[in-house]
Amino acid sequence: MDFDKMKDAVKSIEMPETIKSRVKKNSNLLEKEKSVPFSPKKWISVACAIAVLLLIIIGFPLPDRNGNIASNFTITAYASSVDGNQLYKNLSEEKAIFELATEQRMGLITSVADGENNLIFTDVILKVTGEQIESITYTLSEGKFIEDVIFTAKERADKEWLLSEKIYMMSREPGSDVYQGIKEVGNTYTVNYNEQEKHKYTLAIPHDGNYVIDEDIVIQVIVKYTGGNMEQQNILVTQESDSISLTLK
Amino acid sequence: MLQQAVGSTGQDIERIVDTYGNMLFRICLLILCNENDAEDVVQDTFINYLTKSPTFHDSEHEKAWLITVATNRCKNMRRFNLMRRHIDICDLQLYSKDVESYGLLDHLMKLPNKYKIVLLLNYVEGYKVDEIATLLNITSSAVKKRLQRGRVIIRESYRKENS
Known part of the structure; x- marks a missing residue:
């Protein structure tokens, strides 16, 4: 397959003359309708002054002595380490690396899928700490948040309940009446600051079929303060061999 | 520095449509697989250009700006129109002369x-x-x-x- 031919193939496409004329005509009409030309330069100084005032009012983070933007909240990622202990890492511009813990779920779950993508299930959970925070909203650019859940045999028999809760059965302990499963939370969720411990939502990230993360993922973290102000930080998720790394973008 | 005149003239419109029209149309057509949508996005992109009157360092900067606006609009259009008709291979003859x-x-x-x-x-x-x-x-x-x-x-x- 010669990809260089793609250039010639695509460049052979031309906009039909009828469309070109229509686009020009419509654009000209728009120009005539603009009776008072708008000059953005006139408004730059006014806009700047308003922006500065707004930033002061909403308490926008200002650069510290080193020129870094100081945020008013800290994001901590944690997961189980190989020896079973919890590994806590405050996220920064340095990479925080977590080993991929996929064995427990690999091959067992086929129901949870991100569109056409397969998912790598990690044990990484996010938590925010800061002052006067009301709620936190996490949004994944690709993939889903999921939660490990347990349920009884009676609940398992209620297929409609499982479906409505988006719970997918994973396994059952031998001789036990307790089932383990995965609850699909979605690509975004909002949690109250004081209720973070109640929600153990982990990251499920799409892979290319060979357990390689298809592309870098961005997690948007928006914090809403009790005063109504909001602040945002973005986390970049990348793959490092059999680990994933999280850095503030 | 390439600067679009405040209150663009008919010549500006002729220039940008002639220079970038084909490029934007083929990108939008291939992404959206629908002629009407592609035309809408190209039109919107040029209207955006005319109303915002951006300032560019050079023609490459101008081209990159137009591509960014057009591809973003294509993505938005795809989000809101999930069921799109894929162009039949026969219809390609309308746009490409190269069999x-x-x-x-x-x-x-x-x-x-x-x-x-x-x-x-x-x-x-x-x-x-x-x-x-x-x-x-x-x-x-x-x-x-x-x-x-x-x-x-x-x-x-x-x-x-x-x-």
């Missing part, structure tokens, strides 16, 4: 958009990985992976058709 290109174009149009856009920008518009990353506001490694994956999908698609 030998139809097969390749058809394979390209069937690619998921995220791969299609980076392949178009790299192979057709000649942008480098870092430049595409800036245009699409994604990381360079994401661009590389999309290019790699896009090539694999097209190759497999070709292989299946010819086997």
Whole structure:
């Protein structure tokens, strides 16, 4: 397959003359309708002054002595380490690396899928700490948040309940009446600051079929303060061999 | 410095449509696979250009701005119009005079958009990985992976058709 031919193939496409004329005509009409030309330069100084005032009012983070933007909240990622202990890492511009813990779920779950993508299930959970925070909203650019859940045999028999809760059965302990499963939370969720411990939502990230993360993922973290102000930080998720790394973008 | 005059003239419109019209149309058509949508996005892009009157360092900057606006609008349109008709290969004759290109174009149009856009920008518009990353506001490694994956999908698609 010669990809260089793609250039010639695509460049052979031309906009039909009828469309070109229509686009020009419509654009000209728009120009005539603009009776008072708008000059953005006139408004730059006014806009700047308003922006500065707004930033002061909403308490926008200002650069510290080193020129870094100081945020008013800290994001901590944690997961189980190989020896079973919890590994806590405050996220920064340095990479925080977590080993991929996929064995427990690999091959067992086929129901949870991100569109056409397969998912790598990690044990990484996010938590925010800061002052006067009301709620936190996490949004994944690709993939889903999921939660490990347990349920009884009676609940398992209620297929409609499982479906409505988006719970997918994973396994059952031998001789036990307790089932383990995965609850699909979605690509975004909002949690109250004081209720973070109640929600153990982990990251499920799409892979290319060979357990390689298809592309870098961005997690948007928006914090809403009790005063109504909001602040945002973005986390970049990348793959490092059999680990994933999280850095503030 | 290339600066669009305040209160653009008819000549400005002629210039940008003649210079960038074909390029934007083919990108939008391949992403949206629908002539009317492609025309709407191209029109919107030029209207955006005229109303915002952006200032550019050079013609490359101007071209990159138009591509960014057009591809973003295509993405938005795709989000709100999930059920789009794929252009039949026969319809390609309306836009491309090169018969030998139809097969390749058809394979390209069937690619998921995220791969299609980076392949178009790299192979057709000649942008480098870092430049595409800036245009699409994604990381360079994401661009590389999309290019790699896009090539694999097209190759497999070709292989299946010819086997």
